[in-house]
Amino acid sequence: MSSGVSNGDIIQIRDLCKTYRVGKVNVPALRGVDLDVEKGHFLSIIGPSGSGKSTLFHIIGGLTPPTTGKVVVDGKDLSAMTDAARTRMRKRTVGFVFQKFNLLPNLTARDNIAVARYIGGTDAKPEPEFEEVLRLLGIGERLDHKPNALSGGEQQRVAIARAIVNHPAILLADEPTGNLDTENSKAVLEVLRDLNRRLGQTILMITHNPEAAAYGDSTVHMRDGRIADRT
Amino acid sequence: MRSLLSILLIGVPVTLILCLVGLSHGFIEDSQKRQRGSGADILMRPKSSSFLSLNGAPIPEQLVGYMAKQPHVKMATGVYSVVVEGVTLFATGINYEEFTQMCGGFQFHSGGAFQRPDDVILDDYYADQTKAKLGDTINLLNAKWHVSGIMEGGKLTHIVVPLKTLQERLENAGKVNQIYLRLDDPANTAATVKYLTGIPALEGYPIISMEDFTSLLNVNNIPALAGFIAVVMGIGVVIGFAVVCLSMYMAVLQRTREIGILKSLGASKGFILGIILSEAFFLGLGGTILGILMSYAAAALIHALKPASLPMTIAYDWWPIAGAITVLGALLGALYPGLTAAAHDPIEALSYE
Numbered sequence: 182m183s184s185g186v187s188n189g190d191i192i193q194i195r196d197l198c199k200t201y202r203v204g205k206v207n208v209p210a211l212r213g214v215d216l217d218v219e220k221g222h223f224l225s226i227i228g229p230s231g232s233g234k235s236t237l238f239h240i241i242g243g244l245t246p247p248t249t250g251k252v253v254v255d256g257k258d259l260s261a262m263t264d265a266a267r268t269r270m271r272k273r274t275v276g277f278v279f280q281k282f283n284l285l286p287n288l289t290a291r292d293n294i295a296v297a298r299y300i301g302g303t304d305a306k307p308e309p310e311f312e313e314v315l316r317l318l319g320i321g322e323r324l325d326h327k328p329n330a331l332s333g334g335e336q337q338r339v340a341i342a343r344a345i346v347n348h349p350a351i352l353l354a355d356e357p358t359g360n361l362d363t364e365n366s367k368a369v370l371e372v373l374r375d376l377n378r379r380l381g382q383t384i385l386m387i388t389h390n391p392e393a394a395a396y397g398d399s400t401v402h403m404r405d406g407r408i409a410d411r412t
Numbered sequence: 413m414r415s416l417l418s419i420l421l422i423g424v425p426v427t428l429i430l431c432l433v434g435l436s437h438g439f440i441e442d443s444q445k446r447q448r449g450s451g452a453d454i455l456m457r458p459k460s461s462s463f464l465s466l467n468g469a470p471i472p473e474q475l476v477g478y479m480a481k482q483p484h485v486k487m488a489t490g491v492y493s494v495v496v497e498g499v500t501l502f503a504t505g506i507n508y509e510e511f512t513q514m515c516g517g518f519q520f521h522s523g524g525a526f527q528r529p530d531d532v533i534l535d536d537y538y539a540d541q542t543k544a545k546l547g548d549t550i551n552l553l554n555a556k557w558h559v560s561g562i563m564e565g566g567k568l569t570h571i572v573v574p575l576k577t578l579q580e581r582l583e584n585a586g587k588v589n590q591i592y593l594r595l596d597d598p599a600n601t602a603a604t605v606k607y608l609t610g611i612p613a614l615e616g617y618p619i620i621s622m623e624d625f626t627s628l629l630n631v632n633n634i635p636a637l638a639g640f641i642a643v644v645m646g647i648g649v650v651i652g653f654a655v656v657c658l659s660m661y662m663a664v665l666q667r668t669r670e671i672g673i674l675k676s677l678g679a680s681k682g683f684i685l686g687i688i689l690s691e692a693f694f695l696g697l698g699g700t701i702l703g704i705l706m707s708y709a710a711a712a713l714i715h716a717l718k719p720a721s722l723p724m725t726i727a728y729d730w731w732p733i734a735g736a737i738t739v740l741g742a743l744l745g746a747l748y749p750g751l752t753a754a755a756h757d758p759i760e761a762l763s764y765e
């Protein structure tokens with residue numbers, strides 16, 4: 182374990198900077214982020230467009246390396262990791278949920294979940310307890326449909342099931358209700374809260390909607406690539 | 413749709429290879445079978461003839477009688493063969509009595525032996541192909557012939573005419589271009605070939621046992637054929653390669669977002685490359701299977717149109733070869749798109765519309 186931070190924190194970020202290089206121009210997306218998240222916490226992240234919320238998720242989730250700073254996720258230091266090591270980390274440590282659902286269109290809901298299991302390195306059939314999770318998500322009856330036969334809310338709940346099927350330490354949800362109507366948004370948010378309360382799933386959720394943010398235990402406000410405050 | 417088109421395009425060169433090989437094998441098997449059908453044990457060919465063509469100075473007919481008197485030779489007959497079409501379709505002038513005695517007689521479907529000097533006997537293949545019937549007058553070698561019989565195929569040649577008439581019409585009286593020998597006992601073949609080759613009067617004439625002659629008939633002995641097959645195979649590889657490369661590149665572009673999704677789930681570069689390569693493998697396999705099916709169609713078509721001049725067999729032994737080459741081309745073609753896909757940045761791929 183790294184020194185100086187409490188052992189209960191599943192995410193420890195110190196002075197994280199991320200600069201994208203677009204052609205000859207440097208685009209700073211994160212300019213010194215400090216953030217600790219406890220295991221089992223439900224954290225909402227809110228902030229204006231371009232403030233670096235998604236970038237922060239991409240780094241925590243190992244989709245892109247940090248430029249400078251220290252990022253420790255579930256005891257693993259991402260800044261020291263190779264590309265391949267970050268890929269391995271994505272299999273089991275984090276699960277992503279996106280605004281656009283991002284289900285594989287040619288596969289049924291069940292197979293979308295199975296693909297994640299397969300990539301994660303476990304046999305394709307989830308353990309029996311997962312049936313319980315599917316019931317919690319309210320999609321048990323819809324598993325043999327392809328995404329285009331499912332409503333947006335159902336697709337997003339399938340995406341959530343896929344994201345947690347490998348029991349990740351952290352669930353990263355980037356505007357999960359951004360494409361949903363109020364009713365479906367509510368269903369998805371309640372599912373996230375249930376996962377957090379009943380299974381102790383650590384969740385980070387980006388949202389533009391303060392009402393949605395209220396489902397979290399606490400809220401972080403981002404502005405210009407920094408964390409402005411935490412409530 | 414894209415996959416079906418790719419499979420079709422990959423299948424075409426497979427069909428080409430299989431047809432080419434099938435035609436060469438068919439031609440060779442057919443020639444072997446018909447040569448053996450002559451019933452001869454030894455054959456003598458013109459001086460300086462190549463083994464496939466009978467070009468070269470013809471053999472004086474008097475030699476037939478001389479050969480017949482040699483030890484162990486039970487009978488000898490001279491024939492004159494001329495190409496009618498392509499490389500496989502000969503018309504052969506025979507001495508009817510001698511030849512039928514040697515080959516065991518013709519089996520007639522209709523009609524029978526020559527009655528007139530301008531008579532011709534066709535085998536069933538050639539008769540089918542040209543729709544000729546008993547009693548018809550047909551044109552061959554710039555002359556008219558009267559069909560006196562239709563016989564079962566497999567006896568040396570598709571078209572048989574009286575030797576005398578053919579010699580006269582070709583202004584080649586007293587010449588033959590092949591002499592067939594039948595021995596008292598086939599066991600004496602090797603010794604007799606050796607003995608005959610040693611006779612000074614026969615110097616320069618290739619004398620060869622039927623067994624050796626038919627075994628010489630193979631793809632490698634047909635000049636340029638082996639090379640031609642290699643070229644067509646090369647074209648097959650290139651087409652398979654290019655088709656799969658383009659097709660898979662398109663697929664990778666179309667599925668950029670899906671690739672990003674898989675990567676966000678933790679799929680490694682090797683995993684993505686594996687998906688692309690296995691799809692290419694199935695395209696190659698599908699192309700091979702379609703190519704094989706189309707080669708059956710081609711064989712049926714050829715058989716319906718030209719049974720006598722284009723004998724074609726199905727080259728089963730070439731299926732694995734054609735398949736391996738095609739799959740190899742497909743895998744090579746998928747390598748670049750596959751590596752491109754594997755190298756996609758997951759964030760960009762996910763934001764790709």
Ligand SMILES: Nc1ncnc2c1ncn2[C@@H]1O[C@H](COP(=O)(O)OP(=O)(O)OP(=O)(O)O)[C@@H](O)[C@H]1O
Nearest residue numbers: 201203208209210229230231232233234235236237
């Ligand atoms: N792959 C990239 N290449 C170059 N610049 C990028 C890339 N991703 C993000 N950026 C830039 O980094 C900054 C932060 O972007 P980010 O997507 O993290 O913002 P965000 O807070 O998620 O915004 P939104 O609410 O619109 O999703 C923006 O200026 C963006 O243009």
Ligand SMILES: [Mg+2]
Nearest residue numbers: 234235236355
């Ligand atoms: Mg964003």
